[in-house]
Amino acid sequence: MITVVGIGADGMAGLVPASSAELRRATVIYGARRQLDLLDDSVTAQRREWGRPFLDGLHAIRDVEGDVHVVASGDPMLHGVGASLIRECGADRVTVLPHVSSVTLACARMGWSVQDTEVISLMSAGPRTAVRRGGQAIVLCRNGSEPAELAAVLADAGLGDSQMAVLEQLGGPAERRQVGTAQSWASAPPDGVDDLNVVAVRYLPDERLLSILPDDAFAHDGQLTKQSMRAVTLTALAPRPGELLWDIGAGSGSIAIEWCRSGLNCAAVAFERDEQRRSRIAANAARFGSNVDVRGAAPEAFADAELTESGVTGVQVPSAIFIGGGLTTPGLLDACLQRLPGGGRLVANTVTAESEAVILQYYSKLGGQLRRFQHYRGESVGGFTGWRPAMPVTQWAVRKP
Known part of the structure; x- marks a missing residue:
């Protein structure tokens, strides 16, 4: 059995009796150096620090015969090792004894209700992913430099009035x-x-929108899927929590960003040929804290994901693909369909006759849903109002068997 014990900055003194007893009966305890140093002399077990890469430590614990203990910070099930061990070893082999989490302590210090507060972890992401257009959050930081880095990111995103509090050594004698x-x-x-810190942020100004964003929310050069078409396109793409989108011919990145806004942990890869547009996509994504990886032209920039010691290289397999430009590029549509997994969705929009011909050809072979959208806007005609049509958009949506 693997027993994971959460511990706070106050060390053994803050543990409930059941957690203290588990650590005192242990023969081997794994953990980070900071948590291992919190154990007192009443704990006689052999202490083993996590190795690098972290996955090797998980495998070492998985392969241990008999009982093994792990000491972790706070609540091991909140962005912690508890969930990782359960994924790796199975819930039947892992028992978790949580401590009060840093999030709960931070909310108590700030006078915030936990259910109204978002939790954002920077343990495997950069500060730009903590940008929000309003609300409040507890941001879990990796080290003492990240609060200042987060402040700079928020200021650059037009959120300089945001109120921030860095809470160090929560629950311990050196709390500040x-x-x-x-x-x-x-x-x-x-x-x-201190490296052991979290940041409480109240984002100001509060500009939260739950709807599809207006067009002027994005910097663009005219290559932008307009708001009304973004709405029907997101409906066709049908994002689900944690899914990855490939946005082909991304232009301003509006579809990729709306995808990321739509659900928890949704991410996107934006493929764009033009260098200036790639920079614009990155800036737009940073403004909304969207997890968008910007790449070069498709299909040249397609590459299979490969796990290395430094992480994942290449582009991971998507759950859905949107093609907003480049349909007439030789081999593009075939390359997209080849990389789309079974059950994955592909949506393509076009306004040109040449691209529409490509769509019709594939629709005749693969089926799916074919739609045409025509939108009109009311505009002044002298002293009156008339309807001015936008270019009609043909959309093909298909699910790969």
Whole structure:
């Protein structure tokens, strides 16, 4: 049996009796150096620090015969090793004894209700993924420099008025809080922040929208899927939590960003030939904290994902693909269909006769749903109002068997 014990910055003194007893009966305890150092002399077990890469440590625990213990920070099931061990070893082999989480402690210090507060982890992502257009969040940081980095990112995103508090060594004798705004910390970062910290952020101004974004929310050069078409396109793509989208011919990145906004942990890869547009996509994604990986032209930039010691290289397999440009590029549609897994969705929009001919050819072979959208906008005609048509858009949506 694998027993995971959560521990706080107050060490053994803060543990409930059941957790203390587990650690005192242990023969081998794995953990990070910081947590292992919190154990007192009453714990006689052999102490083993996590190796690198982290996955090797999980495999070492998985392969141990008999009982093994793991000590982890706070609640091991909140962005912690508990969930990783259960995925690797199975729930029947893992028992978790949680401590009070840093999120709960931070909310208590701030006077915030936990259910109204988003939790954002930077353990495997950069500070730009913590950008929000309103609300409040507890941001879990990897080290003492990330609060200042987060402040700079928020200030650059037009959120300089956001209220920030860095909470260090929560629950321990050295607990400390420093407060400021994103703008003030961007120019004068807080001093001597401990590596064990979280940041409480109230995002200002509050510009949250749950609907499809207006067109002027994106920087663009005219290559933009308009708001009304974005709405029907997202409906056809049908995003689900945690899925990955490939946005081909991404233009401003509006579809990729809307995809990321639509559900928990949704991510996108944007393929765009033009270098200036690639920079614009990255800036638009940063404004909304969207997890968008910007790549070059498709299909040349397609590459199979490969796991290495430094992480995943190449482009991971998508759950869905959107083609907003480049349909007439030789081999593009075949390359997309080849890389789309069974059950994956492909949606293509076009306004040109040449691209429509390509869509019709594939529709005749693969089926799916074929639609044409025509939108009109009311505009002034002298002293009156008339309807001005936008270019009609042909859309093909298909699910790979």
